Amino acid sequence: MNGPYKPGTPCWIDLFVPDQQAALDFYCDLFGWQGEIGPAEQGGYSVCTLKGKPVAGIMKASNPDGSVPDPMPPTVWTTYLSTDAIDSTLKSVTDAGGTVMMGPMGVMDLGRMAVVADPTGAVFGLWEPGTFDGAGIVNEHGALIWNELTTGDTAAASAFYSSILPVTTAASEMPGTEGYTEFKVGGRAVAGMMNLDNLPPGTPPNWLPYFHTDSVDEIQAATTRAGGNVLAPAFDMPVGRMAVLTDSQGGPFAVITANAPEPPA
Incomplete structure (x- = not known):
């Protein structure tokens, strides 16, 4: 970085x-x-x-x-x-x-x-x-690779974030990601956004971190052995293979083996 x-x-x-x-x-x-x-x-x-x-x-x-x-x-x-x-x-x-x-x-x-x-x-x-910028390692196994907002009003969220920080939003142009929005800084995608309609009823608006992993399936299995749960079992999509999990205290997170990692910084 x-x-x-x-x-x-x-x-x-x-x-x-x-x-x-x-x-x-x-x-x-x-x-x-x-x-x-x-x-x-x-x-x-x-x-x-x-x-x-x-x-x-x-x-x-x-x-x-x-x-x-x-x-x-x-x-x-x-x-x-x-x-x-x-x-x-x-x-x-x-x-x-x-x-x-x-x-x-x-x-x-x-x-x-x-x-x-x-x-x-x-x-x-x-x-x-100040002296600390943030994460010192990204896009490697076990490190942050993406952050994603899920909200009930993507238009309102787009307007809000663009008004408080120098970000723009645009529809993803990658095949198979219709309806997905990207946050961009300086023209480069740094985060994503999708509608709550894609999640189970009752899910509150939230920001979700994605961690890069060399094997989504192995991390999913290790999560369940350690007392965590699987919210969305490992599946393939255009940008890679991913799963949505929770830790042993219910904290949600996603893991992904990205085909073409897009660094957040």
């Missing part, structure tokens, strides 16, 4: 879970990550690495005072979009009908972050880099 992520590009993902150690064990075993519970001054936040480079974060779900949330929030991965000016981006979020859920807040000298929701209800993060 060369240099920082351009504004509007997914740059980081993290997971808030009831059992942090169980999540670390699950993903480290599944993808070959290294990670341990972080120091108290960092709230215990775990920066997981692959080949010595940061790949994802995992943290125990808790209230600001450290108490256990009641009810416990759902276990989901948060996708962070890079911005070079988080304060002005947050103003654009509220002006465009989005909601600021947390932040902005500084993370030592690493950068500044916030968590927001778009007008359709999908939650995502914003990251203004």
Whole structure:
């Protein structure tokens, strides 16, 4: 990866879970990550690495005072979009009908972050880099390769994201992907979007991370052995072979063996 992520590009993902150690064990075993519970001054936040480079974060779900949330929030991965000016981006979020859920807040000298929701209800993060740009390895086995928004109103989502960050949206031109939308930064696809109609009834709007793997079927089998579940069994599509899974605490994620990987940065 060369240099920082351009504004509007997914740059980081993290997971808030009831059992942090169980999540670390699950993903480290599944993808070959290294990670341990972080120091108290960092709230215990775990920066997981692959080949010595940061790949994802995992943290125990808790209230600001450290108490256990009641009810416990759902276990989901948060996708962070890079911005070079988080304060002005947050103003654009509220002006465009989005909601600021947390932040902005500084993370030592690493950068500044916030968590927001778009007008359709999908939650995502914003990251203004300081000394930390985001994921240091992508498009390899066990690393992030794609991020995808699923929403009930793709037109409203397109208008929202284009108004808060320098991204454009366009219909995918790849055969077999009719109805799929691509987010582009500088003319290059960095994320995708599809309609909730393609998912089971009751599924909320969400951002889903995709991890590249050398064998979707092997990862699917390992997931079930480790207590996870299969939401969409391994299948072939124009861009590769993929599956949608959940970890042992219910957090959804996708894995793909891409025919022609499209790097997010």
